Amino acid sequence: MPSIIETHGLRKVYSNRKGEDVVAIESLDLTVGQPGTIHGFLGPNGSGKTTSIRCLLGLIRPTSGSATLFGADSTTAFHEVAHRVGAIVENPKLFPNFTAQRNLTLLADLAGVPKTEVARVMEVVGLTGRENDTFEAYSLGMKQRLAIAAALLKKPELLVLDEPANGLDPAGIAEMRVLIRSIAAEGTSVLVSSHQLAEIEQMCDEVTIIDRGKLVTTGLVDEVRRHAGPDSVVVSIADTNAAIQALATSGIGARPRPTPGELTVDVDATETAAVTKALADQGLYLTGLRSERATLENAFLNLTGNTAPPPPGSPAPTGDTPGPGLDGPPTAPPMARPPGANAPPAPAPNHEESA
Amino acid sequence: MIRLIRAETKRLASRRIAQLFPLLLSVAIVGVVVIASFVISADDDSDVDFVRDLAGGVEGTGLLGPVAGLITLMAFVIGASFVGADLKSGMLEHLLTWEPRRMRLLGARALALFIVVFFAAMLVSVVTIGALFGLATAVGTTDGTTGELWVNALKAIVRAGVAAGIFSAIGLGITMVLNNSVASIVGFVIYWFIVEPILFGAFLPKIAAYLPNTNAGAFSSGNPVERAEGNVFDGTADFVEVHSWQTAGVILAAWSLVAMLGGGLVFSRRDIA
DSSP: OOOEEEEEEEEEEEEESSSSSEEEEEEEEEOOTTTOOOOEOOOTTTTSSHHHHHHHHTOOOSSSSEEETTTTEHHHHHHHHGGEEEEEESSOOOTTTSSSHHHHHHHHHHTTOTHHHHHHHHHTTTTTTTTSGGGGGSHHHHHHHHHHHHHHHHSSSSSEETTTTOOOHHHHHHHHHHHHHHHHHTHHHHEEEESSSSHHHHHOOOOOOOOTTTEEEEEEEHHHHHHHHOEEEEESSSSSHHHHHHHHTTTEEEEEETTTEEEESSOGGGGGGHHHHHHHTTTOOOOOEEEEOOOOHHHHHHHHOOOOHHHHHOOOOTTTTTTTTSOOOOOSOOOOTTTOOOOOOOOOOOOOOOO | HHHHHHHHHHHHHHHHHHHHHHHHHHHHHHHHHHHHHOOOTOOHHHHHHHHHHHTHHHHHHTTEEEEEEEEHHHHHHHHHHHHHHHHHHTTHHHHHHHHHHHHHHHHHHHHHEEEEEEEHHHHHHHHHHHHHHHHHHHTTTTTTOOOHHHHHHHHHHHHHHHHHHHHHHHHHHHHHHHHHHHHHHHHHIIIIIIIIIIIIIIIOOHHHHTHHHHHHHHHHHEEEEEEEOOOOTOOOOEEEEOOOHHHHHHHHHHHHHHHHHHHHHHHHSSSOO
């Protein structure tokens, strides 16, 4: 049985306005094989996620390599499997002056889907009762959900969502996460791209990380997270310099964090007693202590050799801050391209209508 | 394919430009005729003759000649904007995830355009003929008309619809090639009002007889395509028939085929992003 998604050596080169070649994807190998899984497709803005998705959906032709969906070549035979694939590329695109009901009815008609399906998918995405509002009157979150409803009309086996959390507020992101989880629970495989690693980390079973068009790593979330290194402990204390020296005396490594009065201590969460003892022995008393779980973002930064600039005055994301559960608020900023990464992101191809 | 055509037709018919353009054009035509009714005097023989000629004479020949250009312009704009708006909004990309066979989508879109624009053009034609007949009645020039007038009027209305449908396909094809509806429409307007009538019409009349503008006018009005021989600027030129309005229709269809083939070729190979 063929994989749901498979790419081999996928490469896409564009010409920019100056006629120079810009490599958007370089030899990308990607496999999504298990039905009902959520596969995160991660990378900074401009890393080639949307280009890869467009290749998968037959919207753009790869320069070389292959992309298949359910065994069908995306470039030449996507039409054979299009009824098995629901997709939203970049923004939700429906007719602004049509009502939600009319938009979906039109697409149902196009796909030969019974009109009764419209009510079902509206219920799945929680928009029942808002059928008669026009698309342009919807909030961004509602537009995203309606676009997902449209994609679900075909009862797809694979749902491809390109940055579905883009522009959503924390509540909207949480709703989206729950919705995607519930869709996957019904047996639909989901490929979801994002540059917000913390969001993906909370909902995906597998992830693929790409950077500047190249595959960085792929695997189960826990496997990939191992690349982030061990968990650590964050200590709040008045005199951080004295604390670093005191811990060093006990053979414990520590370094200051961007937030004044905080240290990252290189011990596992189970060894916090040693930290408190080492500090207390030197007459230093901590005012706070929490464990910090290794994140996908740390893994990404480690794997790419980059260092992320933390937002001024804000702590790095931690694993035990309140609420990173399914409904919790986001805990990490979007993946940033660090200052050291001097390669510019691949520019969007100049094929869109400019007028 | 039928489902695709139906869906595309519904979408196009719901577009504001497809509804407003024919309506505004109709209102403008009625407005001009109403103004004319105040200016033209039923007692002035030259005015009466002018109106009679404008309305196609007692037999209604050449009935839609004066508005044929406007109707085809409308058709082109509707055709160009239909694809241009979808390119700009990304809707085309979305539609291709539903129907990835691009030539099929393009064909369905061209047929949907033909259907919608055909009826829009017929609406404008009916309003035009009604307004002109009203004007003729007002200045007392309906004497001598027979049933033949209405038969010819009906033929003219259908021909105008067909010509408009053909031009919408030209608009679609050219916009597909240019990938920009504004460039396509501006280019068409310049061509329509300057390049073909002035450059070709005055200086290369042999070629002009085979160009879209000339043949659209001839086909819509039911008049043959004529070419000036001699000096058109001092009024001494003679006009000789080059081909019939039927041939003009075939030439128009050939132009739309060329535009659609060009559009299809580009669309089938272009990255949609």
